Amino acid sequence: MKILVINGSPRAKGNSDLLCDEFIRGAKESGHQVEKISLQENEMHPCKACYYCFKTGACVQKDDMAEILQKTEEADVLVLASLTYFLTMSGQMKIFIDRLLPKWQGLGGKDAYVIVTGHDGKQGLRRNAEDLSMILENLGNRVRQIIWGEHVWQKGEVIGTKAMEEAYLAGRNV
DSSP, X not given: OEEEEEEOXXXXXXHHHHHHHHHHHHHHHTTOEXXXXXXXGSOXXXXXXXXXXXXXXXXXXOSTHHXXXXXXXXXXXXXXXXXXXXXXXXXXXHHHHHTTGGGGGGSOSOEEEEEEEXXXXXXXXXXXXXXXXXXXXXXXXXXXXXXXXXXXXXXXXXXXXXXXXXXXHHHHTX
16 A cells, blocks of 8 residues: 655654654555655645636645645555644644645545644643544545654654554554
8 A cells, every 4th residue: 555644743853753654664564655755844835725726626836735745645545743733733734734725525535544742641632633633534534543642742752652652553554
């Protein structure tokens, strides 16, 4: 299967990134083709709400989102990962989601996973996890698991937590 992991963290090698890598390690060991896109490494502009894409199926903006959108459409499995900022997803993840508009009707039928991290426990991460899950489900996907990277803030704090094992096992069992 083709698995696309979208990391919405602005911080390279942070806790969300480490959980993505564990998911990927498990998925690759099971023989899947996996690609990770770190949104912070890409140029993506916010949606302009011009709805040009409704006529053409393509966005008028010329940035990295066209390639990311194509990969999203081609994937069999989607993984969305975001740290929690003020109870919800990162700005990078929100821009990515808004820019799904040109192909939103063709992004369903996939298995999906959600990875959330933050300094709070589940209660503080819940809205982020629910928002990402609802978006995936509204696109017509099946959220198979939420991986909770709770009580982590500084880079690397997720190492050795049960979330690392859960991410690895989720990837293994796709």
